[in-house]
Amino acid sequence: AQSVTQLDSQVPVFEEAPVELRCNYSSSVSVYLFWYVQYPNQGLQLLLKYLSGSTLVKGINGFEAEFNKSQTSFHLRKPSVHISDTAEYFCAVSSYNTDKLIFGTGTRLQVFP
């Protein structure tokens, strides 16, 4: 069975500061990894995904994530956040033998001016 852990339920940060949102996963098979963002009262939007190849993945809105197989992590980073990045961020995993997404509990990023 697969699982995803997002240890930080909330991350407060000032505008223009860097941020890292942590994600660890557990799986007995090779995984595909995703970060989704949910703005208030909206659906889920894909930020980026790791399927294979380069472990550093760049996504939309200046976000990037690095797949670390030895640490079973897929942390999301942005070097300089904006007020508009305030949202809930979900890490998710699937694999070659199932296309269902298993989500973490989410991290609420709150950007202050």
Add this chain to the structure above:
Amino acid sequence: EPEVTQTPSHQVTQMGQEVILRCVPISNHLYFYWYRQILGQKVEFLVSFYNNEISEKSEIFDDQFSVERPDGSNFTLKIRSTKLEDSAMYFCASTGTGDYEQYFGPGTRLTVT
């Protein structure tokens, strides 16, 4: 840009009533999903659907739930006899062949009173 749409945006129903949540996936997609998110909790997989059959379902998806693709465009989730604990945001998603990204709709907020 094509998008997944869902209707209604908000549905209020009484316990024991049947509800049908509707989704229009992206037109050339072949794989369809339902997820739910209870307020303040993580997004949970309910069911996946391909070639007019359920591919996979979770423990949540019991006999009270059913899915259908009644025509070439709609994908529906029916709850036969709603319970208070069915109150949640329900998300529909779709994906194309060979594409690992699931495109999510804006969700239907179901409130069971």
